[in-house]
Amino acid sequence: MVGQVSHEVEVNVVASEAWEIYGTLRLAKVVEEAFSGIIEKVEVIEGDGGVGTVLKLTFATGTPGFSSLKEKFTKVDHEKRLKEVQVIEGGYLDVGFTLYRVRFEIIEKGDDSCIIKTTIEYDIKEEEAAAIATYVNIEPLAKVAELAKAHLIKNKAAKGDH
Template identity: 65%
Template sequence: MFGEAEYELELNVAAGEAWDLFGTLEIGKFVEQQLPHLIQKVEVIEGDGGVGTLLKLTFELGTGGPNSYKEKFTKIDIEKRIKETEVVEGGYLELGFTLFRVRFEIIEKGVDSSIIKITIEYEVKEEAKANASFVSINTLAEIAEAAKIHLNKNKAPN
């Protein structure tokens, strides 16, 4: 069974500023510091933020999903401002998922305006399809909302 969830949020900053946060390891540091009630720890296991970078995410208990998993950066397109990660160990894979991918896309809207589009794509084995209910865009939406506030506070004056 294949599924998808999406979330979009307009940001009041240029696409390049949003990409500097979402397209790099900075988003992990931001979440760990600003939203510890969602994600307790983001550990870089291997890599420098490019394709192949491996992270271990440890979630706060009671967030509704897995307690931890490892994810790998599988695609980074700087020109199109797209970053994709896939769970490669633990978490959703232990719940019968064969694919759990998150895509961050920064879309330029104007000089000081952009959109963050977050997409979750997943495949789950037929016998585990009830576990698809664990998929939620809510945590990523909360991260995007907090990032919007952070980016606006740190916006460079014109």
């Protein structure tokens, strides 16, 4: 069973500013902050934020679901402001997914506005689909986008940009 789910949020900052978070390792810090208490730590196993970078997410003891997972940056396109991250070990793969990929896109909307679009693409073995499809949840990534938005708006105000 192949599927996808998306979320979009508009942010009143130029696309290049939003990409400064999403196109770099800074996003890992936003994730760690957003889910303190759920995610114990986010470690860079290899890489500098470009294609091939591997992160390990370790979840807090007692968190339902997974203990950890590793994800790899499979695409980072600075021109298109597009990043794809794929789970390569643990987590979703341990419960029956054959593919779990997250795509982040920063879409320029106007002179001072952009859209943060987050898409989860997944593939589940047909016989396990009903049991594990509930693991697909865009809400945590929507929360990350909202936190990134708040951070960007706060920085914009601090700089005095209007």
